[in-house]
Amino acid sequence: MHSIAAAPHIFWAVLFVVLPLFIVVFYAFTDESGSFSPWNIAALADYFPIFLISLELAVIATCICLLLGYPLAYAIARAKPQHQKIFIMLLMLPMWTNLLIRTYSIMAILDDRGFLNTLFDTHFHIIGTKGAVIFGMVYDFLPYMVLPIYTCISKIDKHMWEAASDLGCSPIKVMTRVILPLSRSGIISGVTMVLVPCISTFYISQKLGGGTFELIGDTIERQFLNGARNIGAAISLVMMILILISLAVMNRFTDSDGEDGGIIV
Template identity: 50%
Template sequence: MLKKKSLAAPYLVWMVAFTIFPLAIVIYFAFTNKEGQFTFDNIMALGPYTAVFVHSIVLAVIATIICLLLAFPISFMLSRLKASRQRMMVMLIMLPMWMNFLLRTYAWMSLLEMGGLINQFLGLFGLGPFQMINTSGAVVLGMVYNYLPYMILPLYTIMVKIDSSVIEAAQDLGANMFHVLTRVLIPLSMDGITTGITMVFVPSISTFIISRMLGGGSNLLIGDLIELQFLGNSYNYNLGSAMSLVLMVIVLLCMSLTTADTEEMEAMV
């Protein structure tokens, strides 16, 4: 027993140094002013930014739903391939992630600009140019492109363990495609769905590079506001800490709702 505790010691040190201690610093600055006095002013000052918080949540939810709708059939098809083809397809899905995040986003800028490749292609048919860059749609597109693999991989990991005989048995018992999907595949994949939602929603709601490069100044997200407080001209780290703390609470609430819905669905099944 003592040996097991000693093996966990490095993990505990890591948690304290890189999780608990930074969180304590954020909480401290969120509830103090620049003189170090306790105050709720930083939390109360977040009122004017409510629209930005709501906008961030909406875009993150949309991006997460799109990723789930795209990843579910892709993951199922991958899980039904031969083992050698599965490895190759997973490598192709992971391949864009080997490129720098900024470079991937810059590539979409060149595609979506007024004189970008997409508008040039549409111009061949007498269409456009269309305003695609600096829009909410461009931000969601950037989120989906960058975070889709984070939804595919956990779903694929779960689905590859689902025996084909389970699906065949459901079909033999009279289940149509819809019933196989809702009564077999989705319930058996709930762990992967929950993990994928978490891995996509959390970076989506806190991103600032994608919104800055693809959304322009009119599509500020929570991450942009926090960055401006720490690196912008205002340099108000107390207000930035308050924003970070509220963002953390929002994420935890959304994740708890997701977990509760998952447990409820599994209980019903």
């Protein structure tokens, strides 16, 4: 019975996930005429600075998301149940608008002579810098950090707090010794759900970064537009492998006893 229920998903996954992956691998290891060639992968050394900057911006954005998102998730989880629903809805509210439109609006609002600078008559320059790209990433992906952590914290038995306090833990100790370790799986899911789209994002950097630098997603897009499919496929492949490695490392460090791991990939 359960195999029938899974059939639509298997069909979907094979057709749109597994098959395309094979196509990517095929293109990555062939040249334009279709014969085997390892040179696409070898040529990737030229793209090292782009890989590096993508990874760096993604790490910074993810850390900011975590620092902003964890206290928020904690506050929501400790609010009264009827208020929690409202807070979560407010958090999700921006996601009702398409990501591209939100990003384009940030550009219009923060531009040198954009809405905010005109309103306050200031000369605040952020659009076109890496700071703007990080801001865009944090803004767009923050809900993905908050939601899993919130779910995780709200599932923690209320008695844990009481027990810890009864046994003489200060509020800070309760936080660091009880709540944080128990919400670890939420943090891992959140970090995964923010880090991965941050690394591979391509629209945010083009609009908010002013096109003066590129992230790896932009590079892949441009390769395909210029008809350099083989290089584009090679970059995609290497990026997927890099993401898998970083997730594996993260998983290993934070969850060595393998009990309540977060959702990986």
